[in-house]
Amino acid sequence: MSDADSARHHPRATAEPQAGAAAAGGTATETTGPLTHIASALRRERQRAGMSLTELARRAGVAKSTLSQLESAAGNPSVETLWALSVALDVPFALLVQPARPQVQLVRAGEGPRFAADRADYLATVLSTCPPNARRDLYLITAEPGPARESDPHMPGVVEHVVLSAGRALVGPSDDPAELAPGDYIAYPGDLPHVFEALDPGTTAVLVSEHT
Amino acid sequence: MSDADSARHHPRATAEPQAGAAAAGGTATETTGPLTHIASALRRERQRAGMSLTELARRAGVAKSTLSQLESAAGNPSVETLWALSVALDVPFALLVQPARPQVQLVRAGEGPRFAADRADYLATVLSTCPPNARRDLYLITAEPGPARESDPHMPGVVEHVVLSAGRALVGPSDDPAELAPGDYIAYPGDLPHVFEALDPGTTAVLVSEHT
DNA sequence: GTGATGTGTTCGTCAAGGCGAACACTTGGA
DNA sequence: TCCAAGTGTTCGCCTTGACGAACACATCAC
Numbered sequence: 001m002s003d004a005d006s007a008r009h010h011p012r013a014t015a016e017p018q019a020g021a022a023a024a025g026g027t028a029t030e031t032t033g034p035l036t037h038i039a040s041a042l043r044r045e046r047q048r049a050g051m052s053l054t055e056l057a058r059r060a061g062v063a064k065s066t067l068s069q070l071e072s073a074a075g076n077p078s079v080e081t082l083w084a085l086s087v088a089l090d091v092p093f094a095l096l097v098q099p100a101r102p103q104v105q106l107v108r109a110g111e112g113p114r115f116a117a118d119r120a121d122y123l124a125t126v127l128s129t130c131p132p133n134a135r136r137d138l139y140l141i142t143a144e145p146g147p148a149r150e151s152d153p154h155m156p157g158v159v160e161h162v163v164l165s166a167g168r169a170l171v172g173p174s175d176d177p178a179e180l181a182p183g184d185y186i187a188y189p190g191d192l193p194h195v196f197e198a199l200d201p202g203t204t205a206v207l208v209s210e211h212t
Numbered sequence: 213m214s215d216a217d218s219a220r221h222h223p224r225a226t227a228e229p230q231a232g233a234a235a236a237g238g239t240a241t242e243t244t245g246p247l248t249h250i251a252s253a254l255r256r257e258r259q260r261a262g263m264s265l266t267e268l269a270r271r272a273g274v275a276k277s278t279l280s281q282l283e284s285a286a287g288n289p290s291v292e293t294l295w296a297l298s299v300a301l302d303v304p305f306a307l308l309v310q311p312a313r314p315q316v317q318l319v320r321a322g323e324g325p326r327f328a329a330d331r332a333d334y335l336a337t338v339l340s341t342c343p344p345n346a347r348r349d350l351y352l353i354t355a356e357p358g359p360a361r362e363s364d365p366h367m368p369g370v371v372e373h374v375v376l377s378a379g380r381a382l383v384g385p386s387d388d389p390a391e392l393a394p395g396d397y398i399a400y401p402g403d404l405p406h407v408f409e410a411l412d413p414g415t416t417a418v419l420v421s422e423h424t
Numbered sequence: 425g426t427g428a429t430g431t432g433t434t435c436g437t438c439a440a441g442g443c444g445a446a447c448a449c450t451t452g453g454a
Numbered sequence: 455t456c457c458a459a460g461t462g463t464t465c466g467c468c469t470t471g472a473c474g475a476a477c478a479c480a481t482c483a484c
Contacts, residue, residue, distance in 0.1 A: 034295050034305070053432055063473045068433060075471065076290045078441080079309065083246050093246070094306035097291065138373055138420065140395055161350055163418045165377030165394070182377070183352055183416065204395065206375045206418040208350065265462055275443045280463060287441065290471075 034097045038082070039073035041096045045089050046071075060088035139207040143169065143198035150174065151194050158190030159210040167203025171196050180205075246309045250294070251285035253308045257301050258283075272300035351419040355381065355410035362386060363406050370402030371422040379415025383408050392417075 046056050053071075057064040062081055069075045070085075086093040141162075143149070162171050164180040171186055172178045174193040178186050188194055190209060258268050265283075269276040274293055281287045282297075298305040353374075355361070374383050376392040384390045384398050386405040392398060400406055402421060 034291055038291065052430080054430080064432080065434080065474080066472050069471090072433090076292045078288045078290050078471070079246055079250065079294060080288045081472075082291060083309070092306075093309050094304075097295070097305050138375070138397070140375060140397065142395075163350070163352060163377075165375075165416070165418070183354075185350070185352065204377070206377070208420060264460080266460080276462080277444080277464080278442050281441090284463090290441070293442075 035076060036073050038077065038096055039071050042067075042085065043071045045091050045096070049089055051089075056085070056088055060084040137209045139209065141196065141203075141205040141207050143167075143196060143203050143205075144201055145198050145203075147197070149196050151196065159187060160190040160194065161185070161187045161208040161210070162196075163206045165204040165206060167198060167200035169196060169198050169200075169203050169205065171205070247288060248285050250289065250308055251283050254279075254297065255283045257303050257308070261301055263301075268297070268300055272296040349421045351421065353408065353415075353417040353419050355379075355408060355415050355417075356413055357410050357415075359409070361408050363402075363408070371399060372402040372406070373397070373399045373420040373422070374408075375418045377416040377418060379410060379412035381408060381410050381412075381415050381417065383417070 046053070049056075051059075053067055054064055057067045060067075061084055066075075066077075066081065067085070070077055070081075082096060083093060086096055162180070163185045164171070164182055166182055169180050170177045171180050172188050172194060174195050177195050177197070178184075179199070180186060196205075258265070261268075263271075265279055266276055269279045272279075273296055278287075278289075278293065279297070282289055282293075294308060295305060298308055374392070375397045376383070376394055378394055381392050382389045383392050384400050384406060386407050389407050389409070390396075390398050391411070408417075
């Protein structure tokens with residue numbers, strides 16, 4: 001994540017250091033505020049779920065009037081309110097808040113920034129670092145047989161997904177790894193010690209690291 | 213996503229239809245409320261960024277007092293406030309709100325629910341459906357050469373990532389697909405028409421569908 | 425037609441969020 | 455030692471979010 005400053009977490013961050021007072025007052029100009037997105041997202045998800053305004057309000061335990069104002073982009077809901085709505089809609093909270101920005105991106109097998117490997121027989125290529133909203137990285141792993149590669153646990157809340165492409169490998173929590181064949185998949189908490197040990201030469205895998 | 217109702221979007225959803233009134237009142241028992249998580253997440257991320265309470269407040273344009281109360285789990289911030297903080301911290305909004313729940317999960321190459329394929333020469337196996345917070349699915353694609361498989365565009369905001377494991381394939385937006393070799397990676401907006409056309413027999417790939 | 429149920433909207437009221445200022449408290453020069 | 459500059463905390467005050475009730479409107483049964 002170090003040299004991926006080009007892709008930051010917010011589409012058009014506007015953290016003006018000095019002009020913060022503007023955001024403090026009630027009449028902020030609100031550059032890319034989440035409120036308009038919330039309004040449309042709420043209406044869209046509610047209709048997708050086939051709920052009436054009244055019913056959603058009842059299920060979420062919020063006033064019908066509040067919900068109406070929110071869908072009109074009037075007002076700035078509290079987290080609890082929006083949380084209740086996301087639960088009632090059975091929709092991830094983030095979906096109600098975050099704008100998105102997709103793009104086409106291509107990385108050839110050889111290309112892409114290699115991850116500094118402490119050993120020559122293990123190579124991780126970064127395919128995609130966390131975009132605006134999600135916190136997940138995509139790696140291509142290439143490894144040769146040898147002693148098990150112990151990874152130090154990452155930040156709490158990290159989940160790693162591994163799909164084996166070729167060869168065989170011992171992957172998973174250090175205390176109970178699984179032997180994967182091509183096509184096999186495993187997911188495990190990344191904040192616990194875990195291993196990736198190639199058993200066959202030319203072993204490759206796709207690794208998704210989810211930062212929650 | 214149809215038959216994956218086991219994994220829902222919220223850790224312990226408590227959308228009681230009738231008892232919604234409880235959540236409405238101020239003194240709700242607050243089962244898995246995001247407020248306590250926000251408090252700890254805010255403090256953690258702020259310290260990780262090496263910021264003082266005063267500095268973060270200044271950058272985000274929120275009152276120092278407000279921030280202090282939030283980190284003490286006192287109060288229920290508005291979305292705008294929390295948004296400003298997430299921008300100032302350069303951290304995805306969701307990270308401040310969502311609890312997480314990692315687990316070990318293993319799917320063997322043959323196992324896992326197959327995705328209903330409209331053609332015999334294209335098989336998608338679900339490896340992992342969207343967990344509590346993220347909205348992304350993991351598929352293993354197995355395809356044989358044949359006419360291009362056109363996918364109808366999905367919901368807006370969807371991004372698909374493809375890493376080719378074996379064989380060769382033409383993947384990407386319909387108007388400009390890329391020929392992938394093993395190890396190649398491509399990402400593209402899923403809300404536009406796109407193709408997956410195997411060029412070699414036994415072509416396999418890993419597909420990450422991000423619902424943003 | 426007319427009442428009954430549904431939709432989503434707009435009112436007035438009250439509690440709570442967010443604000444600046446004043447407050448204890450530790451640190452490091454002079 | 456004392457003052458200055460930093461930390462994070464607690465105060466009144468005003469603004470505003472969230473509420474319930476009343477509202478206008480469409481639909482359907484009788």
